[in-house]
Structure formats: structure tokens, C-alpha cells
Amino acid sequence: MVKEIRVVELFAGVGGFRIGLEGASDAFKTIWNNQWEPSTKHQDASLVYQARFGKKGHCNEDINTIATNAIPDHDLLVGGFPCQDYSVAATLSRSGGIEGKKGVLWWQIYRILNEKGDNRPPYLFLENVDRIINSPANQRGRDFAIILASLADLGYIVEWRVINAADYGFPQRRKRTYIVAYQKSSIVASKVENAKQWTLFEGVLAKAFPFTIKDNIEREFTIDGDIKNVSDNFNKGKKDSPFEDAGIMIDRQVYTTKSTPTYAGDIRQTLGDILVDESFVPEEFFISDEELPKWQYEKGAKKINRISKEGYEYVFSEGGMAFPDYLDKPSRTMITGEGGNAPSRFKHVVQTPSGRYRRLIPIELERLNMFPDNHTLHAEVSDGRRAFLMGNALVCGVVQEVGKSLYKFIYGKAPISRNPIHIQREAQPKLELSLFDNLTTPIACNTPKKTVALDETKHLLIGLVKEDNTEYFLDGAPTKIYYTGKTRNFPSTIALNKLYYFMPYIKGKGVRDCYLVRIARIGNKAEIYPETNDKEPRLVFELELVKQFPEYINIQPNILYTYRDTTLGYVLNQAK
Numbered sequence: 381m382v383k384e385i386r387v388v389e390l391f392a393g394v395g396g397f398r399i400g401l402e403g404a405s406d407a408f409k410t411i412w413n414n415q416w417e418p419s420t421k422h423q424d425a426s427l428v429y430q431a432r433f434g435k436k437g438h439c440n441e442d443i444n445t446i447a448t449n450a451i452p453d454h455d456l457l458v459g460g461f462p463c464q465d466y467s468v469a470a471t472l473s474r475s476g477g478i479e480g481k482k483g484v485l486w487w488q489i490y491r492i493l494n495e496k497g498d499n500r501p502p503y504l505f506l507e508n509v510d511r512i513i514n515s516p517a518n519q520r521g522r523d524f525a526i527i528l529a530s531l532a533d534l535g536y537i538v539e540w541r542v543i544n545a546a547d548y549g550f551p552q553r554r555k556r557t558y559i560v561a562y563q564k565s566s567i568v569a570s571k572v573e574n575a576k577q578w579t580l581f582e583g584v585l586a587k588a589f590p591f592t593i594k595d596n597i598e599r600e601f602t603i604d605g606d607i608k609n610v611s612d613n614f615n616k617g618k619k620d621s622p623f624e625d626a627g628i629m630i631d632r633q634v635y636t637t638k639s640t641p642t643y644a645g646d647i648r649q650t651l652g653d654i655l656v657d658e659s660f661v662p663e664e665f666f667i668s669d670e671e672l673p674k675w676q677y678e679k680g681a682k683k684i685n686r687i688s689k690e691g692y693e694y695v696f697s698e699g700g701m702a703f704p705d706y707l708d709k710p711s712r713t714m715i716t717g718e719g720g721n722a723p724s725r726f727k728h729v730v731q732t733p734s735g736r737y738r739r740l741i742p743i744e745l746e747r748l749n750m751f752p753d754n755h756t757l758h759a760e761v762s763d764g765r766r767a768f769l770m771g772n773a774l775v776c777g778v779v780q781e782v783g784k785s786l787y788k789f790i791y792g793k794a795p796i797s798r799n800p801i802h803i804q805r806e807a808q809p810k811l812e813l814s815l816f817d818n819l820t821t822p823i824a825c826n827t828p829k830k831t832v833a834l835d836e837t838k839h840l841l842i843g844l845v846k847e848d849n850t851e852y853f854l855d856g857a858p859t860k861i862y863y864t865g866k867t868r869n870f871p872s873t874i875a876l877n878k879l880y881y882f883m884p885y886i887k888g889k890g891v892r893d894c895y896l897v898r899i900a901r902i903g904n905k906a907e908i909y910p911e912t913n914d915k916e917p918r919l920v921f922e923l924e925l926v927k928q929f930p931e932y933i934n935i936q937p938n939i940l941y942t943y944r945d946t947t948l949g950y951v952l953n954q955a956k
Contacts, residue, residue, distance in 0.1 A: 385748040387412040388501070389452060389484065390443065390459035390492075394428045394756055394769050396749065397419070397458040397505070400779025405787045405795030412452050414439040422763045425772075428756050431818050443488045448495035456786075457493070457598075460774055461506040463487045465516065468611035486527065493534050500534065503568070504561040505782065507774050510542045512557050521621030525614040526558075528629045529603045536561040537569050539578070541585045542625035545775040546710035547641035548589055551649035552748040553710050554775050557625075558782060560584050568789045572628075575635040579628045588785040590642045597624060597638035604632070615709035647803060651730070652707030654747035658732040659809045659913040660873040662839070663946040664721065667729065667737040674723040675737070679703035695869075704731040711748055718745060719767030742766040743809060743873055750776040750801050753809045758875040759816075759823045775799055813874040813917050816902055823876045824900035829926045834894065836949030838880035841934075842891060842920075845884045853884045853893065859894060860923040863905055865942065870919060874945040876900060881948050882923055890932040891951065895923035929955070 389397050392415040401408035410433070415426045426440040439446065464484045493500045515523045518740055530537050538561040544751045546553040562568040572578050580586060580593070601622055603610060615622060627636030667675055681700035687693055705711065705728050715726055721739065728740045743753050749770055756766040780801050787795040818825065844861060845853050853860065862882065864870050879900050883891040903920035905912050933955045 382757060383403045383407070384502075385456055385787070386411050386452070386454040387456045387458060388454040390457065390489065391415065391461055392429055393425050393460065393773055394751075395433060396751070396774045397460070397779055398433065399751060399755075399778040399801065400774075401456075401458070401783040402799045403776065403780040403797055403801040404783025405797050406799075407787060407791075407795065408783060410437065410457070411454060411842060412437045412439065414441070414443050414446065416440060416442050418442065422760075424758075425759045425769055427760055428758050428769065431758055432755060435522045443485065448492050452491060452543065453496070453499045454501050456503045457489070457501045458488065458505045463512055463515065463887065466526045466611075468526065468608045490530050490534075500563070502563040502566040503786065504531075504536065504559065505779075505786070506557070506559040506561075507779075508557045509771050510555040510625075513540075513542065513625065514621040519603045519869045520615055520618060521623050522803040523609065524621070524623050525603050525610050526607060528634070529610045529632060530607055531561055532632045533607070534627060535564050537564060537572060537628070537630050539583050539628040540587055540626070540682070541589060541591075541639070543589055543778060544565075544641070545778050548643045548778075548781070549645045550750065550775050550777045551651065551654050551710050552712075552714060552775060554713050554749075556774060556778070558585065558778065558783045560782065560786065569788070571789065573632065575628050575633070576637075577629055579626055579635055579637065580695030583628065584782065584785045584789055585626075588781040588790070590644075591626065591639040592642055592844075593637040594640040599624065599634075599636050601634050602632055603629070603634060611652075649710065649747075649803065650708050651705055651711040651728075654711075654744055654805060655707070655730065655807075656741065656743060656809060656873055658734060658736075659944075660808060660871050661732075661738055661741055662873065662875060663950045664839075665739045665741055667739070671721075671723065673739060675729060676703060678723045679729075698725075700727060704729045706739060714745060714771050716747055716768045719762075719764030719770050721815045741873055742770075743883065745770040747805055749773045750777075750803075752802075753874045754812070754815060757815055757872070757876070759819060759821060761877070763875060763878075777803075809872040811874075811919075813902065819902070821880050822899045822901040824879045824897055826880055826896055826898055828898060828924055829896050832927050834927060834948060835880070836947065836952060839875060839878045840881040840883060840894075840946050840947055840948045840951060841874065841879050841897070842883050842885050842944040842946065842951075845886055847887075850886060854886070856925075856928075858925045860925070861908060862921040862923055863903075864919040864921075871943055871945070874943065876919075879921075881926075882921055883951065885935075885944075886932070890934040892929050892932045893925060894927040894929070894948070898922045898924050931955075 387408055387410045389410055392413040398410045415429055417423055430438055462485055466484060466486050476717055506669045509840060512519050528538055540559045542557050544553060544555040591785050599622060606759050624636040624638045626639040636890055679701045682698060684696045686696045719728055729737055731737055748753050756769050879897045880899050882895045900920040901920050902917055903913040904916060904918055935954045
């Protein structure tokens with residue numbers, strides 16, 4: 381039996397490393413993780429992480445305050461640490477150690493590894509932005525040199541690659557630096573014989589993501605001096621970083637080269653491949669005719685006269701962007717500002733088969749990073765925050781491939797996983813009730829209305845009423861209980877945490893009665909109808925009648941699987 385690879389996940393976000401590694405092999409077991417968002421009371425990422433993976437081993441505290449002995453010993457340390465200024469503030473005279481700038485999270489990784497001593501993990505797998513190999517602007521490559529030198533001093537061999545996920549068949553043009561390190565006493569390190577051959581052909585990253593040398597660019601050099609000296613003097617006065625986008629460091633000796641990806645896979649995913657059926661898209665994600673010119677302006681080329689702080693006039697220019705986004709290519713890089721309906725140059729906009737323009741819904745943003753559908757769905761996390769979380773995340777497929785490669789080097793055979801990342805997604809995704817297993821509060825809870833004043837901006841769920849239930853909804857009673865059918869057929873694109881109104885759709889008539897969704901929760905029919913003995917989990921809506929229109933509104937709801945998510949205003953406009 382294969383021994384478990386115990387994983388500690390730092391700066392965990394919503395668990396991208398965990399998903400990728402578990403997709404690579406059942407051997408990877410995350411035993412402890414930390415996610416803390418500074419300067420915010422609402423810890424969205426932590427809420428999502430706990431909802432998906434449970435509270436066991438989860439730490440939602442500032443890593444700066446966590447004692448190293450509180451972190452269990454492990455085999456693999458992973459994390460996407462922020463890109464910051466890694467410069468060294470001072471040398472600790474008594475210990476001979478180093479002290480980096482306060483609040484810089486790289487130094488927390490260093491601190492943990494250093495204090496673990498002989499128990500430090502044999503393997504590291506880290507991620508950062510692609511520009512880390514060139515930063516900062518006034519001392520190119522210094523930050524990366526600090527990282528490499530400090531890891532070398534802790535006994536690690538380090539290899540790295542800047543990988544654009546789209547170059548290897550994934551659906552997003554997301555370029556990131558991936559770092560894999562292994563203790564010189566480890567199994568993997570024992571297989572390194574030649575730095576160049578390892579980087580080009582034989583290494584963990586080369587096996588996962590093959591490439592060839594670009595433009596015959598190769599370079600070798602040594603990172604000299606203690607860490608403080610590296611911080612102060614590395615590449616000082618030079619215009620370009622000595623680090624290329626692929627390389628390895630052994631005992632501070634660096635081999636680096638420029639790469640051209642080589643991908644022989646059969647699958648090349650595009651933006652169009654990850655889109656859901658148009659009928660499943662909530663109305664609020666469509667761009668109205670009135671708003672469309674604003675989006676066209678933001679996406680278009682422009683020249684704007686501006687005045688600098690010093691009082692000089694200049695012309696700010698920017699080129700045009702594709703509008704709408706190409707569906708036959710991988711998407712552009714997703715950023716944290718993807719959410720919200722305000723026009724933006726950087727948000728994705730696609731054109732539907734019907735000709736309408738729309739933004740991407742949270743599920744589609746998750747798919748671009750190869751997360752499971754509705755991974756970030758949570759009653760306390762807004763769609764805008766879900767977009768932010770994905771903008772901060774990584775492409776899980778890249779992690780999965782590196783995990784497979786690392787496993788092969790450790791155990792000498794192909795890995796097996798019960799949870800591989802599914803590349804193909806359903807055009808009409810279904811809701812998984814397991815997303816709410818740990819939910820202690822109702823999915824939605826709205827205050828009963830004292831007046832009949834309606835808010836047209838609020839979310840409305842239209843539900844098709846079956847013939848045997850029609851009389852129940854037409855009797856005029858002020859309160860109702862509505863049970864969904866088999867919940868796995870309930871569209872997962874519907875924003876459950878934002879449901880406010882419910883209108884039953886009567887075949888041949890349309891909609892007439894508008895109910896407030898007082899509570900949306902998980903339940904079963906046996907709660908109210910014990911005689912049915914129906915204990916299958918369903919969504920339950922506790923409803924209060926707030927408005928009965930004089931006539932039925934004959935709408936075209938495009939109902940699939942009996943439900944449609946829209947806004948009240950959209951329905952009322954159909955009656956005009």
C-alpha cells in the first residue's frame with residue numbers, strides 16, 4: 381500500500397491546491413491548512429473552504445501568529461503566497477538567521493521551514509505570479525534570488541517554470557510561476573544528475589509540462605553571499621533579470637533557460653467549452669440595450685488627455701479589446717474585479733446564440749480555473765465575492781499534472797485518484813446538495829412583508845407547478861410550502877442565497893401570484909407529510925403571498941427542469 385503524502389496548505393484560498401492534488405492521487409492527504417484574509421471581518425475564502433472540506437485541520441487565523449509547533453509535521457508544503465517586497469530588513473546577530481519585512485508572507489514560509497528543523501517537509505510546491513522572476517523593477521530578479529538562496533540554505537533543490545495554462549490545453553490564459561523544491565536527502569533529489577537535463581527533460585516540471593529551449597537562451601550563475609547581501613546587492617544596476625522562465629538551483633548554482641511549450645494532448649479547451657446553456661443564466665448577467673454602449677466604450681481603443689501630478693499634459697492611450705470575447709480560444713486571464721454589473725474593460729463578455737450579450741456567471745468563472753461547479757456557492761458569499769475568489773485562485777488542472785509527476789518520482793508508478801478533475805462539464809449543471817452539508821443557517825431568509833410594495837430588482841424564482849399541485853397554488857391561501865423535485869435536477873446556476881420572490885408558473889396561463897421567499901432551506905416532504913415517508917433531501921421554500929396580479933402574465937420562461945431564475949422587474953416588463 382502506498383504511504384500517504386501528508387500535505388499542509390498555506391494561504392489556502394478556496395482550496396485550489398487541495399483539489400488539484402487530490403485529483404492527481406489518493407495518496408495526497410491535506411492534514412492542515414491556513415486561510416486568513418487580513419483587514420476584513422468577513423472571511424469568505426475560509427467559509428467556502430470549511431463548507432467544502434470541513435473544519436478539521438482548518439485554521440482561520442493570521443499565519444504570523446501561528447506557532448510552528450502548532451503545524452503538524454508533513455511531507456509536502458503547498459501554497460500560493462502573495463507577490464510582495466521580499467527584501468531583508470536585518471540580520472539577527474545572535475542566531476545567524478534572517479528577518480524579512482514584517483507582514484511579508486514569504487518569510488512565514490521560511491520561518492516554518494527553518495523552525496521545523498530536521499522535521500521540515502521533504503517537498504515544497506509553491507505558486508506565484510509570473511513577474512516574480514523579474515521583480516522588483518529597481519533590482520531585477522532580486523526577490524526570486526532571495527527565495528532561491530534561502531531555500532538552498534535550508535537544504536532544498538529548487539526547480540521552477542512559468543506556465544501559461546492555455547499552452548497545455550486548459551481553458552484560461554493564466555500565466556503563473558510554479559516552484560517545486562525537494563530536500564537533498566529526498567527520493568526525488570537523489571535522481572537529479574545533471575541540472576540542464578533535469579530542467580529540460582527529466583525533472584518533475586519537465587515531465588508534467590514539456591518544452592524546448594527558445595532562442596537558444598541558456599544561462600548559468602551562482603547566487604553569492606548571505607541572504608542580507610543577496611537582498612542588498614543581487615543584480616544591482618542591471619536592467620534585466622538573469623532568471624528565465626525555466627530553471628533549477630542546486631547549492632545556489634543556477635541553470636536557467638527560456639522555454640517554448642510543447643503540448644501533444646488531444647484536448648484544447650476554449651471559453652466556449654465552459655459556458656452553460658443560455659437558458660440557465662440569471663437575467664441580471666445579461667447586458668441591457670441601454671448599458672451596451674458603455675461596455676463597448678470600455679472595451680474600445682481610446683486616447684484621453686490627462687494631466688500628471690507635476691502638471692504636465694499627456695495623452696493616455698490604450699488599445700481595443702475583443703468584444704465580445706472569442707469563444708473559440710482560451711479565455712483571457714481572470715482578475716479579482718470580474719464580478720459586478722458595472723461596465724469594465726477587463727470583465728469577460730460573451731454573445732449568446734440568441735444574440736444577447738452577457739457576463740460570465742460564477743460557475744463559468746470556476747470552470748475557467750477548473751474548480752467543481754458551484755465550489756464557491758455559499759449562503760454568505762455574494763456573486764461578486766465569488767468572482768473575487770476565483771480571480772485570486774489558480775488553475776487546478778496545472779496542480780493536478782504537477783501532482784501526478786511528483787507522485788511518479790516518489791513511488792515510481794502512475795498515481796490513482798478517485799477524484800480526478802473533470803475537464804468536460806455539463807451544459808446544464810445540477811445542484812449538489814452536499815454543498816450545504818455543513819450549513820447551519822437557512823440558505824435564504826427574508827423578512828415578511830407588511831406592505832405590497834415590490835422591489836423589481838430582487839431575484840425571482842419561477843417554478844413550474846405540476847397538474848396535481850395546481851389547485852394547491854390557486855386556492856388563495858396567504859402562506860405556502862413548496863418542495864422541489866429531485867434536487868440533483870435543480871439548476872445549480874440559480875443563486876439560492878439571493879432568492880427573494882417565487883412565482884408559480886401554471887401551464888397554459890403563465891404567472892400571477894407573487895410570493896416572498898421567507899425561508900429557503902434543505903428538508904424533505906416527510907416533515908409535513910409523514911404518510912409519504914419521503915425523506916429524500918429537497919430544497920424547501922416557505923412562502924408568503926405578497927401580490928396577486930389581476931391577470932396572468934403570459935411569459936416565455938424558457939423553463940428547463942421546471943425552474944427559471946430571473947428578476948421581478950423582467951417579468952413585470954413582459955406584462956407591459
